Amino acid sequence: MNPVNSQRPDALKQAIDSLTHSLSLAQPTSQWQRISVPVVGHEMGEVQFLPLLAGGAGLRLYWANRDNTLEVAVFGSALSFKQNTTDALSECQSALADVFQDMPSARVYGGLAFSSREDDHWPGFGGGELVLPEIELVRDQAGLTLSCHFIFDGSLSSVQHQQRLIDSLQSLHCADRFPTELPQAEITDEHPGWDYWQSCAAQALDALEEGRVAKVVLSREQTLALNGPLCPWTMLSALQSLNPNTYRFAFCQADGAVFFGASPECLYQRTENQLHSEALAGTTARNGDPVQDRRLAAALLTDDKNRRENALVMRSIQEALAQCSETVDTERDIELIRLKSVQHLRQRINARLNPETTDAQLLGLLHPTPAVGGLPKAEAHELIAELEDYPRGWYAGPFGTLHAQGAEFAVALRSARLEGQTLKLYSGAGLVPGSNINAEWAELDSKLRTIQSILDIEL
Ligand SMILES: C=C(O[C@@H]1C=C(C(=O)O)C=C[C@H]1O)C(=O)O
Numbered sequence: 487m488n489p490v491n492s493q494r495p496d497a498l499k500q501a502i503d504s505l506t507h508s509l510s511l512a513q514p515t516s517q518w519q520r521i522s523v524p525v526v527g528h529e530m531g532e533v534q535f536l537p538l539l540a541g542g543a544g545l546r547l548y549w550a551n552r553d554n555t556l557e558v559a560v561f562g563s564a565l566s567f568k569q570n571t572t573d574a575l576s577e578c579q580s581a582l583a584d585v586f587q588d589m590p591s592a593r594v595y596g597g598l599a600f601s602s603r604e605d606d607h608w609p610g611f612g613g614g615e616l617v618l619p620e621i622e623l624v625r626d627q628a629g630l631t632l633s634c635h636f637i638f639d640g641s642l643s644s645v646q647h648q649q650r651l652i653d654s655l656q657s658l659h660c661a662d663r664f665p666t667e668l669p670q671a672e673i674t675d676e677h678p679g680w681d682y683w684q685s686c687a688a689q690a691l692d693a694l695e696e697g698r699v700a701k702v703v704l705s706r707e708q709t710l711a712l713n714g715p716l717c718p719w720t721m722l723s724a725l726q727s728l729n730p731n732t733y734r735f736a737f738c739q740a741d742g743a744v745f746f747g748a749s750p751e752c753l754y755q756r757t758e759n760q761l762h763s764e765a766l767a768g769t770t771a772r773n774g775d776p777v778q779d780r781r782l783a784a785a786l787l788t789d790d791k792n793r794r795e796n797a798l799v800m801r802s803i804q805e806a807l808a809q810c811s812e813t814v815d816t817e818r819d820i821e822l823i824r825l826k827s828v829q830h831l832r833q834r835i836n837a838r839l840n841p842e843t844t845d846a847q848l849l850g851l852l853h854p855t856p857a858v859g860g861l862p863k864a865e866a867h868e869l870i871a872e873l874e875d876y877p878r879g880w881y882a883g884p885f886g887t888l889h890a891q892g893a894e895f896a897v898a899l900r901s902a903r904l905e906g907q908t909l910k911l912y913s914g915a916g917l918v919p920g921s922n923i924n925a926e927w928a929e930l931d932s933k934l935r936t937i938q939s940i941l942d943i944e945l
């Protein structure tokens with residue numbers, strides 16, 4: 487990989503200076519303030535978010551949507567909503583409404599855990615966290631914008647905060663060498679390993695045959711030991727090249743622990759009362775030989791087990807949306823989604839929501855879909871808690887953004903958690919009656935393959 491220069495493009499430097507100037511002129515008010523400046527000039531296109539994040543410190547977050555119409559880098563949080571339970575979003579909904587009232591263009595970003603059970607949470611990440619950025623760099627259809635958010639009431643503490651914010655703005659810079667080199671990685675642990683998988687998948691198949699569940703998604707955590715520091719922003723840059731039409735996301739805690747990934751799956755995207763969701767389930771591998779690859783795709787499109795996996799997700803999303811929508815329409819075609827190491831079945835669904843529907847309600851109704859949990863929900867989640875012997879944390883949880891006009895959440899799959907020189911990778915597979923234990927294990931493998939391949943893991 488080429489080391490890239492460490493300068494700060496002039497267009498960004500000018501925006502930083504202009505934002506610093508506006509910030510120093512801020513008038514005391516007790517309300518939230520958002521100050522934005524456009525990043526303009528011929529060098530605007532050279533402002534790369536990942537090297538800037540790599541050059542930063544403390545809490546940072548990255549979010550890019552699947553069609554690449556929105557890319558965001560967050561440096562620090564002006565306000566943080568920590569979630570103890572996944573449904574606690576309803577508790578911060580009114581605080582969020584106040585923030586959006588004062589700053590109609592503000593957005594919050596973050597992730598939520600898969601489960602509200604505390605013993606399923608990761609240390610430091612808890613049940614979830616949504617942040618209002620202290621400094622936010624956004625690339626969208628309007629161009630590039632640098633913003634900051636703060637409370638400035640003229641008190642000593644807010645004056646100090648204003649100064650800290652100016653210092654942080656002035657210190658934005660690209661990492662000296664980016665992408666940085668990647669360390670060597672070695673697989674040291676797995677939950678489940680192959681032996682335990684056979685027994686846990688067999689127990690799940692029993693529950694399926696007895697009709698206790700119709701579908702259950704079991705997952706696996708693979709631990710990699712690294713022989714040096716790993717730059718998560720370099721990983722994201724590599725993921726972006728391999729799978730450009732995925733949601734890319736990262737949440738880096740102040741202590742350096744990072745959750746990141748590149749997911750193909752949308753939980754929902756809402757603009758006012760128009761909502762889009764999808765059933766993304768049913769998987770086969772990719773093959774380097776185009777003829778074989780097309781054969782795999784054709785087999786997937788007609789495969790009974792994979793279509794059942796998908797149909798159950800579809801039905802569950804339809805039923806959830808029916809509870810809060812005026813209309814719910816499914817798109818007729820099942821599409822094929824091709825990624826670097828796997829291909830999936832997808833069917834889209836659109837709804838016109840009842841006007842009073844909130845995002846807290848939507849998250850509660852939709853998450854976890856049976857693409858990552860199972861059906862019936864309660865029984866499947868109980869089985870997952872019983873069989874899986876590691877915490878899922880934010881893996882398979884919602885990750886995304888909320889704003890005054892809407893929201894967009896990915897399902898945080900194809901993801902990993904980095905702590906020091908330990909990287910944990912996650913993947914899951916949906917079991918339905920007739921699933922084969924070996925084939926589902928191979929599916930777990932192929933979903934881990936993309937991140938592994940960046941790290942040159944030999945299998
Ligand atoms: C659970 C994961 O993926 C989900 C399970 C799928 C399946 O079983 O076919 C396909 C896509 C995702 O909805 C994962 O990648 O970890």
Ligand SMILES: [Mg+2]
Nearest residue numbers: 768769915916
């Ligand atoms: Mg599957």
